[in-house]
Amino acid sequence: MIVVVDVEKWLFVQKKEADEASVPTILVEKNIEGATWFTSMKILFQLKKWTGQRQFVPLLAYDEETYRSYEVFHVDAVPPMALLDGGRTLLVNNQRDESYDFALQGSGHVSETSILSFALDYLEKMTNERVVFAGEETIDGVPGVPNELWDATDRLDSGRRLFEWIREEDARKENGHD
Numbered sequence: 001m002i003v004v005v006d007v008e009k010w011l012f013v014q015k016k017e018a019d020e021a022s023v024p025t026i027l028v029e030k031n032i033e034g035a036t037w038f039t040s041m042k043i044l045f046q047l048k049k050w051t052g053q054r055q056f057v058p059l060l061a062y063d064e065e066t067y068r069s070y071e072v073f074h075v076d077a078v079p080p081m082a083l084l085d086g087g088r089t090l091l092v093n094n095q096r097d098e099s100y101d102f103a104l105q106g107s108g109h110v111s112e113t114s115i116l117s118f119a120l121d122y123l124e125k126m127t128n129e130r131v132v133f134a135g136e137e138t139i140d141g142v143p144g145v146p147n148e149l150w151d152a153t154d155r156l157d158s159g160r161r162l163f164e165w166i167r168e169e170d171a172r173k174e175n176g177h178d
Contacts, residue, residue, distance in 0.1 A: 002124075002131050006134060010159050011039055011162075012039050016036065027071075056077075057123065058084045059086070132169075133145070
């Protein structure tokens with residue numbers, strides 16, 4: 001199973017939320033204007049684990065240049081793949097996948113949702129793994145994480161619950177319950 005996660009919804013918080021968090025946080029993205037995104041230490045450790053097992057793909061609304069400002073994805077938790085620009089760009093081993101660019105261009109998808117749907121389907125076919133989505137919306141034909149994991153008032157706890165769910169799903173699969 002590969003989980004594609006909208007990290008800015010599920011795992012990362014801005015400075016105000018980080019300052020108010022009940023758990024220690026760490027800076028994960030800094031731009032020219034200063035610190036912008038933070039996460040908890042527990043989420044950082046989970047990111048390391050699941051990217052190491054090649055089961056986690058971050059989804060960001062931003063371009064490649066902004067993605068490169070997320071130190072966490074280049075030092076601590078280097079993902080095997082990343083979806084940028086809301087699914088318009090696929091990086092594999094931190095390199096742009098031009099075959100994906102060509103496939104997306106030829107697909108005719110133009111809406112945000114259809115591009116994301118195409119991206120998730122492409123990943124599933126490319127990896128031969130089931131892709132599960134944790135994001136802002138429901139994508140037809142793509143399993144999503146359970147809605148009860150999400151709590152808009154405590155995104156860091158939502159992220160913790162997300163990784164617990166991933167661990168449980170992984171254990172279920174190993175035990176032949178999938």
